[in-house]
Amino acid sequence: MRVLLAGGAGYIGAHTAVALIEAGHDVLVVDDLSNSSAQAIARVEQITGADVPLLIADVRDEEAVAAFVRTHAPVDAVINFAGLKAVGESVAEPVRYYDVNLGAAIVLLKVMKTEGIRTIVFSSSATVYGDPEHLPLSEESRTGIDLANPYGKTKRIIEEILRDAATADAQLQAVSLRYFNPVGAHESGLIGEDPTGTPNNLMPYVARVAVGSLDRVGIFGDDYDTPDGTGQRDYIHVVDLAAGHVAALEHAGPGYDVFNLGTGVPVSVLELIAAFERAAGRELPRQILPRRAGDVAASYCDPSKAQRDLGWTAARTIDDAARDSWNWQSRNPNGYAGD
Numbered sequence: 332m333r334v335l336l337a338g339g340a341g342y343i344g345a346h347t348a349v350a351l352i353e354a355g356h357d358v359l360v361v362d363d364l365s366n367s368s369a370q371a372i373a374r375v376e377q378i379t380g381a382d383v384p385l386l387i388a389d390v391r392d393e394e395a396v397a398a399f400v401r402t403h404a405p406v407d408a409v410i411n412f413a414g415l416k417a418v419g420e421s422v423a424e425p426v427r428y429y430d431v432n433l434g435a436a437i438v439l440l441k442v443m444k445t446e447g448i449r450t451i452v453f454s455s456s457a458t459v460y461g462d463p464e465h466l467p468l469s470e471e472s473r474t475g476i477d478l479a480n481p482y483g484k485t486k487r488i489i490e491e492i493l494r495d496a497a498t499a500d501a502q503l504q505a506v507s508l509r510y511f512n513p514v515g516a517h518e519s520g521l522i523g524e525d526p527t528g529t530p531n532n533l534m535p536y537v538a539r540v541a542v543g544s545l546d547r548v549g550i551f552g553d554d555y556d557t558p559d560g561t562g563q564r565d566y567i568h569v570v571d572l573a574a575g576h577v578a579a580l581e582h583a584g585p586g587y588d589v590f591n592l593g594t595g596v597p598v599s600v601l602e603l604i605a606a607f608e609r610a611a612g613r614e615l616p617r618q619i620l621p622r623r624a625g626d627v628a629a630s631y632c633d634p635s636k637a638q639r640d641l642g643w644t645a646a647r648t649i650d651d652a653a654r655d656s657w658n659w660q661s662r663n664p665n666g667y668a669g670d
């Protein structure tokens with residue numbers, strides 16, 4: 332199959348490109364590089380030995396994307412990673428978030444229609460569950476658009492757009508993948524997470540402390556109702572997550588479907604830091620800070636639907652993720668900018 336990766340130069344897109352190529356598929360990428368580097372695609376080519384055509388454009392440029400697809404026809408499927416993803420920024424700039432995230436999804440569906448592409452996989456998020464009523468979260472758990480932030484609402488709205496599009500078009504195959512917390516890096520250390528500025532997420536923050544570019548890990552609250560008082564999340568290795576996209580594409584059938592992609596194993600902030608300390612072989616300075624606004628105590632999934640319907644399961648542990656994240660960070664202390 333030949334697959335267009337929108338936002339494919341980003342963290343999850345680059346790892347998925349490698350997984351698809353290694354599974355025998357061809358990929359092409361459209362990315363405006365607003366949160367990534369063309370170097371990521373060069374490194375995907377280095378890992379796989381494949382050519383990966385890259386169109387540097389805003390995915391909302393319908394004519395440019397359609398022309399790119401025609402040049403590489405036939406394209407069989409689209410994966411939509413493209414969008415803005417900073418929760419706090421989405422509260423400050425909601426209109427930009429709706430514009431980019433919804434605009435990207437709508438233009439891709441339009442291009443699919445004109446170019447005869449029937450399959451789309453969308454990067455959704457565990458954020459659509461908001462504050463969980465019950466754990467673990469299954470695909471049947473309550474979701475809403477009454478979520479705390481515009482970022483999460485864009486994910487929820489795009490899921491509904493895909494459902495409606497699949498209802499209207501019997502040939503469309505649409506899948507939303509609700510990622511839990513992606514972490515880790517490719518085992519080569521050639522591609523990994525390279526956030527601009529100070530990382531918002533825990534593992535890249537810990538990685539920067541381990542490499543010495545940040546002083547200490549701030550722990551956002553140690554008084555949650557969890558075993559050690561710190562927040563629990565379902566950290567999924569990005570290479571497992573990438574394999575989930577390959578499985579979703581290979582199993583997609585007509586209609587709309589949604590899958591949780593996670594491990595089902597809750598890991599606390601203190602447990603993640605301890606895993607990173609084992610990987611880096613050093614103690615990491617830390618400090619307890621107040622809770623971060625909007626954080627939930629615990630979030631982890633029941634991954635059994637993906638296992639049953641896609642034959643997919645997360646194989647890697649938090650220690651694997653810490654080892655691979657440390658390998659990537661220590662080889663590339665300045666990310667792709669070091670090239």
Ligand code: NAD
Pocket residue numbers: 337338339340341342343344361362363364365366367368388389390391411412413414415416431435454455456457510511512513
């Ligand atoms: P990322 O920022 O590394 O990747 C997104 C890519 O999209 C970037 O390369 C960026 O340059 C590109 N992009 C953004 N707007 C674009 C536009 N208008 N046109 C073309 N390209 C555009 O993020 P990621 O962590 O790889 O996440 C990929 C997707 O998964 C996102 O949709 C994100 O919301 C979703 N997601 C991520 C996480 C996470 O924690 N990383 C969790 C759940 C869901």
Ligand code: UFG
Pocket residue numbers: 416418456457458459483511512531532533534536548549550551552561562563564600623626
């Ligand atoms: N944390 C810290 N210190 C930090 C960063 C995070 O203690 O410097 C804690 C948080 O309080 C939380 C845990 O580490 O308990 C994980 O936090 P992340 O920011 O790494 O991840 P979140 O679960 O908060 O956010 C992720 C994605 C969002 C998505 C959200 C809900 O980054 O895009 O999951 O699914 F919206």
